[in-house]
Amino acid sequence: MTPSRAAVSKPPIDPYAAPADFGPxxxxxxxxxxxxxxxxxxxxxxxxxxxxxxxxxxxxxxxxxxxxxxxxxxxxxxxxxxxxxxxxxxxxxxxxxxxxxxxxxxxxxxxxxxxxxxxxxxxxxxxxxxxxxxxxxxxxxxxxxxxxxxxxxxxxxxxxLRVPYRLGYTALAAFRFVPRFGHELEVIRQAHRVRGISDGRGPIAWLVRTAGYVVPLLAGAIRHAERVALAMDSRAFGAHPTRTERYSxxxxxxxxxxxxxxxxxxxxxxxxxxx
Incomplete structure (x- = not known):
């Protein structure tokens, strides 16, 4: 019995993990x-x-x-x-x-x-x-x-450089938006294909399809930003002058x-x- 693709796939890379040692x-x-x-x-x-x-x-x-x-x-x-x-x-x-x-x-x-x-x-x-x-x-x-x-x-x-962590980790949260946008865009495209939504081929059709992705992506970004803001407030982010680092x-x-x-x-x- 051959193992499934999910069983042999590599584990996802943690972007917040310490840098790996690649040798001397x-x-x-x-x-x-x-x-x-x-x-x-x-x-x-x-x-x-x-x-x-x-x-x-x-x-x-x-x-x-x-x-x-x-x-x-x-x-x-x-x-x-x-x-x-x-x-x-x-x-x-x-x-x-x-x-x-x-x-x-x-x-x-x-x-x-x-x-x-x-x-x-x-x-x-x-x-x-x-x-x-x-x-x-x-x-x-x-x-x-x-x-x-x-x-x-x-x-x-x-x-x-002693950049205030409120600014630094807010930028880090925004940095994490980029791969999330890519994932949500792929989900929206798959949903359109499943529902049979097609506007033809060619550059004009591509522009029309791209414009149709804007509203769902914007709604997803607002929901994600709201969840991040609530999570940061619940953890008292910014209430103290310093914070504990996951790794230095x-x-x-x-x-x-x-x-x-x-x-x-x-x-x-x-x-x-x-x-």
Whole structure:
């Protein structure tokens, strides 16, 4: 007798559980979320003012190396980073290079000349630098985005930066609305299919169906917000200056090492390449 699908399915992931230990190599998951925001922040700010190609390229490679080595990523996410990012940089470099000012380019040699669309070597280098800057900023932001969760970030803000827990955990409750909306939307769609409600096919029909989901979703959101508010009031939420945490997220020495090391590497890259 084969087991049912429910018996062999994995248990649901608790978003409020302590972060799992992924081993010594997946070190990014064991860092405080605030350290993964503070470490690449100077590099992201400096990339807005750089105009060369090597500086954003080095930051792209550093961010990719950190994500590949230090993050526990699914194969699909890893493949997307390694293939989609270079492809996007290539497309954006050509797009930006076509619209670059020819007078601002150092090399006027023509690569493509198709009527009004004219791509020169200098224009392509300008477009490549711009595309690499955008890619580097996104990849640096993904260091914390792919290895931290919303609840952990809120807890770090409350515990380390002393954000009032009334604000932090209200945002955490709002964060939990997102997956609930997805679940309720799927329930509404199934109910429409069971009742045979169909408005045809095509983009207009899709817009009509989407508009029909708004009122049930809004009603469900109001009911859920009312239940959350009653639950928070019954537990005297906000009546005391502090609250007991389910688990703590510490800011350890390794977080300082990561921040200082990343800042030092940023200074070296800027001094060597940007200058």
């Amino acid at each position: 190599w997946r070190f990014l998951h064991r860092l405080n979320p605030l350290s993964k925001i503070a470490a690449p922040l100077p590099a992201m700010a400096l990339l807005l003012f750089t105009r060369d190609v090597m500086t954003p390229l080095v930051f792209c490679l550093v961010a990719l190396a950190l994500l590949v080595i230090g993050a526990h990523l699914r194969a699909r996410t890893l493949l997307l980073l390694l293939l989609a990012v270079p492809a996007a940089v290539g497309v954006m470099s050509v797009s930006f290079g076509i619209w670059a000012d020819p007078a601002a380019s150092a090399d006027p040699s023509v690569i493509v000349d198709a009527g009004p669309l004219r791509l020169t070597v200098g224009g392509w280098l300008i477009g490549l630098a711009t595309a690499l800057r955008l890619a580097a900023i996104v990849l640096l932001a993904l260091i914390g985005g792919l290895t931290s969760t919303g609840p952990d970030l809120v807890r770090s803000l409350v515990q380390q 997220i510490a800011f350890r020495a390794r977080d300082w090492f990561f921040i200082v090391g990343f800042w030092a590497a940023t200074a070296v890259v800027v001094i060597v390449f940007a200058s």
